[in-house]
Amino acid sequence: MTGSASGLGRIGVVTFPGSLDDGDAQRAVRLAGGEPVALWHRDKNLHQVDAVVLPGGFSYGDYLRCGAIARFSPVMEPLLEQARAGMPVLGICNGFQVLCESHLLPGALTRNDHLHFVCRDQKLRVERTDTAWTSDYTHGQEITVPLKNGEGGYVADEHTLDALEAEGRVVFRYVGGNPNGSRRDIAGITNEAGNVVGLMPHPEHAVETLTGPTTDGLGFFTSALKRLVTA
């Protein structure tokens, strides 16, 4: 891994036109002890970052499908290449949608089954603790982070859902009520290698008590930074 002059792990946060939570994601990286690096959607390289966060928001106005146009941004080309080579990538909400559209993760996110936009604090169960982004949690740990989406219903065909379960690739499941009709209460998943994680809820909004319901989200970023140090 590429070290920075400061010795801190460098985590890039991509800003697409319409991204909203890039600032909070950068702040979460900083609070976790890392060096946030702003990446622009038109960047053709990743500026030697060690990991990347695709933040929440409404990239390209959610036109066509959520994440469908962002998926073809210039920055996605080096990102896809390095993600396949093992670089940690976290997609939050719209970022999760981008990861599914780019086929780094299987399935798709569809309109919430009740058609309402959901904005609430959501309890999740952590079911995988050996991914790049979840090693600071314990198996079965319940965390509470904000959830806010209109198209957060995770869908995939039965064969894919069965494979995700069998391979232990469901990382987070909704607890205390399914907020959007996601199949099998799935809130977040990972790829086969465990370096790419996507979820609809927002850990970057739960990193300090002043503004978040908990600090439960900080573990995503400390997990990735630890992985970078030991890599």
Place this chain on the structure above:
Amino acid sequence: MARVVVDVMLKPEILDPQGQAVQRALPRLGFEGVDGVRQGKRFELEVAEPVTDDALARIHDLAETFLANTVIENFTVRVEDAESAQGAPA
């Protein structure tokens, strides 16, 4: 110019809450007897004539990679002829 139409629909097994909401509104508007509504997207591509097999194949690729998400959607590609474009019976 010729028009190529790409229709995109959610796969039958994918829940379409928007279509359901439209259907539920119909009785209130006095429309009875509609048992189901599915909502999709239609893209009209204006392309240079003639629409060759090669051009159609490329539009098919475009639809498959971009206009539709084949995880949840099906699509069809067809060339719209001048008559049907004017609303005449096909």
